[in-house]
Amino acid sequence: MLRIETIQTDFLIVGGGTAGCYAAIVAARKDPKLRVQIVEKANIKRSGCLAAGVNAINAYITEGRTTQQYLEYARWDAEKIIRDDLVLSMAERFNESARDLERMGLVILKDANGNYVSRGKRNIKINGENIKPIISREVKKYDNISILNHVVVTNLLQDGDRVCGAVGFSTNYETAWVISARAVLVATGGAAGLYRPNNPGFSRHKMWYPPFNAGAGYALGIRVGAEMTSFEMRFVAQRIKDTIAPTGTIALGVGAREVNALGEAYAERYGLTTSGRARGATKETSEGRGPCYLKTVGLDSSREEDLYKAYLNMAPAQTLKWIESGERPSTHNVEIEGTEPYVVGGHTASGYWIDTARRTTVAGLYAAGDVAGGAPKKFVTGALAEGWIAAETVLKDLATYSPTSIARALELAKDKTNEYERRLRAPRGVYNARELEDAMQKVMDVYAGGISVGYRYNENQLAIADEKIGLIADLAEELSAADVDELVRVYELIDRATVCKTLLAHLRGRKETRWPGFGVFADYPEKDDAFECFVNTRNVNGKIQTIIRPLMEGVTYYEHTH
Amino acid sequence: MSILIESERCVGCGSCVEACPGNLIKRDADGKAFLKAPDECWGCASCLKECRFQAISYYLGADIGGRGGLMKYERDGDLARWIIRRAGRETVTITVDRRSSNKY
Numbered sequence: 001m002l003r004i005e006t007i008q009t010d011f012l013i014v015g016g017g018t019a020g021c022y023a024a025i026v027a028a029r030k031d032p033k034l035r036v037q038i039v040e041k042a043n044i045k046r047s048g049c050l051a052a053g054v055n056a057i058n059a060y061i062t063e064g065r066t067t068q069q070y071l072e073y074a075r076w077d078a079e080k081i082i083r084d085d086l087v088l089s090m091a092e093r094f095n096e097s098a099r100d101l102e103r104m105g106l107v108i109l110k111d112a113n114g115n116y117v118s119r120g121k122r123n124i125k126i127n128g129e130n131i132k133p134i135i136s137r138e139v140k141k142y143d144n145i146s147i148l149n150h151v152v153v154t155n156l157l158q159d160g161d162r163v164c165g166a167v168g169f170s171t172n173y174e175t176a177w178v179i180s181a182r183a184v185l186v187a188t189g190g191a192a193g194l195y196r197p198n199n200p201g202f203s204r205h206k207m208w209y210p211p212f213n214a215g216a217g218y219a220l221g222i223r224v225g226a227e228m229t230s231f232e233m234r235f236v237a238q239r240i241k242d243t244i245a246p247t248g249t250i251a252l253g254v255g256a257r258e259v260n261a262l263g264e265a266y267a268e269r270y271g272l273t274t275s276g277r278a279r280g281a282t283k284e285t286s287e288g289r290g291p292c293y294l295k296t297v298g299l300d301s302s303r304e305e306d307l308y309k310a311y312l313n314m315a316p317a318q319t320l321k322w323i324e325s326g327e328r329p330s331t332h333n334v335e336i337e338g339t340e341p342y343v344v345g346g347h348t349a350s351g352y353w354i355d356t357a358r359r360t361t362v363a364g365l366y367a368a369g370d371v372a373g374g375a376p377k378k379f380v381t382g383a384l385a386e387g388w389i390a391a392e393t394v395l396k397d398l399a400t401y402s403p404t405s406i407a408r409a410l411e412l413a414k415d416k417t418n419e420y421e422r423r424l425r426a427p428r429g430v431y432n433a434r435e436l437e438d439a440m441q442k443v444m445d446v447y448a449g450g451i452s453v454g455y456r457y458n459e460n461q462l463a464i465a466d467e468k469i470g471l472i473a474d475l476a477e478e479l480s481a482a483d484v485d486e487l488v489r490v491y492e493l494i495d496r497a498t499v500c501k502t503l504l505a506h507l508r509g510r511k512e513t514r515w516p517g518f519g520v521f522a523d524y525p526e527k528d529d530a531f532e533c534f535v536n537t538r539n540v541n542g543k544i545q546t547i548i549r550p551l552m553e554g555v556t557y558y559e560h561t562h
Numbered sequence: 563m564s565i566l567i568e569s570e571r572c573v574g575c576g577s578c579v580e581a582c583p584g585n586l587i588k589r590d591a592d593g594k595a596f597l598k599a600p601d602e603c604w605g606c607a608s609c610l611k612e613c614r615f616q617a618i619s620y621y622l623g624a625d626i627g628g629r630g631g632l633m634k635y636e637r638d639g640d641l642a643r644w645i646i647r648r649a650g651r652e653t654v655t656i657t658v659d660r661r662s663s664n665k666y
């Protein structure tokens with residue numbers, strides 16, 4: 001029999017990553033009596049994007065620069081699809097968030113005057129290898145924060161219109177968890193694994209974004225009818241071939257340029273936005289001038305050693321590759337490629353449609369970090385800033401939410417807890433979660449602009465993809481699980497299919513090509529001013545509605561009107 | 563992308579089991595750690611860093627250009643040593659001072 005455990009809390013945080021942990025810290029500091037509950041699928045010590053370590057603080061207002069300049073940079077990079085209020089409110093908190101990280105123990109490089117040393121216009125230099133253990137240590141200092149590790153949330157509980165808790169299950173035991181809360185913050189990160197990845201074989205999880213961030217947070221919101229924005233602004237990253245390690249460290253750090261196989265520098269031809277850079281390598285290769293490289297040959301050996309160390313601090317596979325192959329950056333240019341598309345609101349604008357205070361369109365539900373939309377170029381400090389803002393809003397709103405009894409929460413969760421039990425007991429069906437995941441990734445790759453088709457799609461293909469993903473989602477309803485590990489995979493598949501469905505509606509909604517490096521809508525291959533707007537969606541009784549909203553340039557405060 | 567765990571070195575402390583962001587490491591009947599699904603490993607090296615007994619090695623899958631080298635991790639106060647071994651080649655050790663920031 002599946003055991004059922006219950007928790008009653010004030011503030012529930014789903015996902016103990018960067019944004020979730022910081023929201024807990026801020027809430028606990030401001031109100032020591034508040035009960036804060038983090039529920040995390042792995043262990044907050046090394047979960048999510050920060051697990052391997054990070055390279056730099058990518059979002060910082062360096063000496064002499066302003067938050068407005070950061071906004072204009074983000075607007076240029078996103079080809080205008082951006083919310084001023086969201087970017088400015090996070091940018092105002094970048095520097096204080098970084099200082100707080102330093103107080104917690106993060107090593108940040110300083111000059112003789114004690115100022116942080118910048119890398120380019122917006123970055124500061126750190127040793128980010130242990131950034132997640134540092135943040136989780138801080139979380140543990142507060143007695144009013146409870147941490148439930150190794151529990152995966154599958155659904156929100158909703159009483160009438162208001163979100164009042166969540167339900168999930170342990171990844172180690174046959175135990176369901178039903179949590180009643182007065183307010184819920186979703187901070188589960190973005191979605192990887194929607195498309196067939198660069199390395200589809202044995203190393204299929206050697207991808208840039210954490211393969212364990214399966215888009216749960218988006219799916220949670222989609223199910224309760226939360227409005228989503230800009231999923232069509234998929235993120236295709238330019239990364240080092242095979243290890244999918246970041247390229248910025250080489251490009252910014254040692255000034256290496258992108259060159260094609262003929263040795264020609266091509267980047268300027270495609271524009272220097274993130275999308276433009278991703279476009280460059282794809283186009284050069286498809287036109288027969290591949291592969292593409294970062295030109296590192298000639299680098300002196302002392303700098304080579306520093307590169308090895310920098311990669312060990314965030315992407316150790318790359319240093320291992322350099323050393324064991326003997327193909328060092330000073331003697332061999334570093335081959336690059338574009339990744340499969342991700343949906344990730346920390347880099348692009350995809351995610352929940354939130355107000356300035358980080359409220360979603362559903363009462364009682366808040367969003368922060370990669371799961372929240374409208375504010376690209378968020379990175380670590382932006383995720384912290386959003387967690388901070390959301391926590392402050394929750395503290396303000398909490399008085400308006402009365403607690404839901406455990407008995408009521410159990411009743412609301414009953415269908416789900418029964419479903420877990422059913423899947424664990426049912427005999428294996430024809431397919432398992434892994435097989436359906438392969439099917440889903442293939443459909444998305446071929447019909448919805450994945451790597452194999454050069455990120456191109458057309459109306460016909462999107463319609464086919466939609467039908468096929470629908471079939472896979474139906475098959476997923478029948479999936480059983482041999483153990484709790486497989487049960488996790490079943491719900492990841494269901495979440496990913498839900499995200500894919502919404503993504504397809506967004507791709508179909510934006511009938512133009514705005515970010516050619518992220519995707520080309522072959523029927524509408526040019527940018528169209530008529531699409532200087534947000535493409536949003538909402539799930540209404542199982543049907544996805546598309547909502548077009550105007551850009552709000554210059555608007556620094558926004559509240560939902562419903 | 564994956565890891566290997568040497569059961570002779572593993573003392574069953576469970577640190578790697580706790581740390582893996584994908585919950586991929588389990589313990590067998592003797593309490594020894596094992597990787598349940600090698601093709602689900604992200605290669606984040608969290609387990610490597612958490613293991614104080616150097617029982618875990620990290621390697622690149624052949625499909626991403628691996629040449630059979632194995633990488634281990636050792637902590638010595640603030641120093642982290644990454645040790646790369648490959649049959650027939652000299653062992654390479656790279657020491658990172660965890661108090662010093664990245665140059666790039």
Ligand SMILES: Cc1cc2nc3c(=O)[nH]c(=O)nc-3n(C[C@H](O)[C@H](O)[C@H](O)COP(=O)(O)OP(=O)(O)OC[C@H]3O[C@@H](n4cnc5c(N)ncnc54)[C@H](O)[C@@H]3O)c2cc1C
Binds near residue numbers: 047055189379
């Ligand atoms: C490899 C990589 C390198 C990066 N490098 C840098 C860098 O050098 N500098 C920089 O500034 N930014 C960097 N970034 C970006 C930055 O790390 C992220 O934008 C930021 O950490 C996102 O925070 P988050 O809280 O939204 O997501 P995460 O920190 O990933 O947190 C999400 C959490 O939710 C949990 N979760 C997921 N699903 C569920 C569920 N169903 N139930 C319960 N919990 C769940 C996950 O386990 C995870 O702990 C990098 C990102 C990646 C992926």
Ligand code: SF4
Binds near residue numbers: 581585603606
């Ligand atoms: S490298 Fe990371 S993902 Fe792979 S087993 Fe170790 S902790 Fe888990």
Ligand code: SF4
Binds near residue numbers: 595614
């Ligand atoms: S951390 Fe090392 S010693 Fe401890 S269980 Fe894991 S492999 Fe074994």
